[in-house]
Amino acid sequence: EPEVTQTPSHQVTQMGQEVILRCVPISNHLYFYWYRQILGQKVEFLVSFYNNEISEKSEIFDDQFSVERPDGSNFTLKIRSTKLEDSAMYFCASSVDFTNGELFFGEGSRLTVL
Amino acid sequence: SQKIEQNSEALNIQEGKTATLTCNYTNYSPAYLQWYRQDPGRGPVFLLLIRENEKEKRKERLKVTFDTTLKQSLFHITASQPADSATYLCALGAADKLIFGTGTRLQVFP
Numbered sequence: 001e002p003e004v005t006q007t008p009s010h011q012v013t014q015m016g017q018e019v020i021l022r023c024v025p026i027s028n029h030l031y032f033y034w035y036r037q038i039l040g041q042k043v044e045f046l047v048s049f050y051n052n053e054i055s056e057k058s059e060i061f062d063d064q065f066s067v068e069r070p071d072g073s074n075f076t077l078k079i080r081s082t083k084l085e086d087s088a089m090y091f092c093a094s095s096v097d098f099t100n101g102e103l104f105f106g107e108g109s110r111l112t113v114l
Numbered sequence: 115s116q117k118i119e120q121n122s123e124a125l126n127i128q129e130g131k132t133a134t135l136t137c138n139y140t141n142y143s144p145a146y147l148q149w150y151r152q153d154p155g156r157g158p159v160f161l162l163l164i165r166e167n168e169k170e171k172r173k174e175r176l177k178v179t180f181d182t183t184l185k186q187s188l189f190h191i192t193a194s195q196p197a198d199s200a201t202y203l204c205a206l207g208a209a210d211k212l213i214f215g216t217g218t219r220l221q222v223f224p
Contacts, residue, residue: 033212042214042216042217043214043217045213048210050210055210056209056210056211058211089155091158098207098210101146102148102163103148103158103212105158105159107157108157
């Protein structure tokens with residue numbers, strides 16, 4: 001069964017360092033998303049991406065964050081200068097069509113900022 | 115402000131009983147509502163979608179209702195099993211994003 005894959009599964013970094021989280025969405029999907037979940041808290045929307053551009057972003061997704069689809073398969077989230085409060089699980093998701101809704105999530109990348 | 119509220123307290127029920135989880139929302143007009151299951155340390159897994167013009171949706175032991183007047187969805191698991199123990203998330207479709215509630219942790223005891 002097709003699945004969304006994410007790497008790395010866990011990354012530890014120092015505050016101020018740049019981090020890139022990678023995702024391979026399901027191949028025929030057109031919409032891509034990043035969510036984050038701070039330990040014990042809810043799943044929070046960061047950004048949605050369609051047709052090679054951001055379609056929606058939350059207030060969390062400030063200038064420190066960027067997304068890119070550098071080739072036909074990868075979808076990346078970059079955090080330029082990490083802060084302690086960026087420590088969270090980051091989930092990538094993809095869907096065929098937004099209005100039909102079902103999101104397929106990856107297993108997440110746990111980011112720990114020291 | 116916009117809110118999606120789920121029971122923050124864990125729901126503990128005995129195996130074989132029906133579990134009912136609630137999702138209430140304010141200041142949204144969603145075109146649809148979804149329910150997901152999340153196990154510890156894992157990504158959410160889609161369960162059911164119900165549209166604003168649908169009152170009820172069923173899938174095997176799962177049933178979802180959607181009342182746009184009350185701004186509420188109820189999620190039922192009949193004949194619950196210990197394997198149903200997980201956190202259940204409701205999510206609203208709003209523009210090009212899905213917004214999640216806080217989730218309700220369900221624990222089914224044998």
